[in-house]
Amino acid sequence: MDSDRIEREIMISATLERVWQVLTHPLNWVGEGDQAAFDLREGATIIFEMGDTRLHQQVVRIEPMRYLSYRWAPYPIYKGEAPRQGNTTLVEFMLSEEEGKVRLRVVESGFDGLDAPEGLRRDGAGQNAEGWVGALAALKEQAESA
DSSP: OOTTEEEEEEEESSOHHHHHHHHTOTHHHHBTSOGGGOOOSTTOEEEEEETTEEEEEEEEEEETTTEEEEEEOOSGGGTTOOOOTTSOEEEEEEEEEETTEEEEEEEEEOGGGSSSOHHHHHHHHHHHHHHHHHHHHHHHHHHHTO
């Protein structure tokens, strides 16, 4: 694995519309937080809450049913901090239709630019690499169970 970049992808047996619907569903963005305040638009800051964990995500770009990106502060040392240069990685989702299925690709990059000790950056990238496998599997299950 490249120390600065994670790439994962999965094929989903669902329509592009369904995969986009699941990817952009409020619960996938706010967790236990306020769904009513959810506002998925470019420039918006969304706070994911789970117990005492608050992760800030800032939406960068949206191309409906094709591309979605956000920056987030993924480490405990940034817990509760708003996204800024030096504490965020960029997460990109790319969707494409292929032979009646949807290829969903996620790329997370920017670990080398984080204001964190090298060991924490390396461990965090490894944890996130594993985390994306589970996250994509859960998204696939949700999309295919419709």
